[in-house]
Amino acid sequence: MGPYPLLKLIHILSATLLFGTGLGSAFYMWRARLSGDIRVIARVSRDLVLADWLFTTPAILVQLASGLGLMQLTGYGLEQGWLRLALGLFILAGACWLPVVWIQLQVRKLAAQALKPGSQLPPAYDRLMWLWFALGWPAFLAVLAIFYLMVFKPR
Numbered sequence: 001m002g003p004y005p006l007l008k009l010i011h012i013l014s015a016t017l018l019f020g021t022g023l024g025s026a027f028y029m030w031r032a033r034l035s036g037d038i039r040v041i042a043r044v045s046r047d048l049v050l051a052d053w054l055f056t057t058p059a060i061l062v063q064l065a066s067g068l069g070l071m072q073l074t075g076y077g078l079e080q081g082w083l084r085l086a087l088g089l090f091i092l093a094g095a096c097w098l099p100v101v102w103i104q105l106q107v108r109k110l111a112a113q114a115l116k117p118g119s120q121l122p123p124a125y126d127r128l129m130w131l132w133f134a135l136g137w138p139a140f141l142a143v144l145a146i147f148y149l150m151v152f153k154p155r
Contacts, residue, residue: 007069014066024051038114038119046108063090085149086149
């Protein structure tokens, strides 16, 4: 087996990990929010921050590195419109994800503070969660569009 199939496999697996972790994180965080249970929110937000460091961050780095490697091996370059658009969408998703990481850190802190007896989640929690949700949509749609571009390579 040459380097291309192995690099393509790594690229596909990191895309799967990135997409799956993002979708799973969104599902569990939103379910925790809907529960209204501060203990659940605190636990899920802690786990979500950990998952971002263990899975999402490395997957992003592997995606970029393997994508650049595949470009090198295949001879595709940024003169390909679909590839330029895919890279732009990747940057857009990253631009949405960076503030989301900050939001998750803030939510984790607010939830930990709300665990103290007599405490509750402040109004800032709701504002942060709505912003988190709003930033998730363009990132999610960007990743779906990247999948389309990678498969169909439209002109």
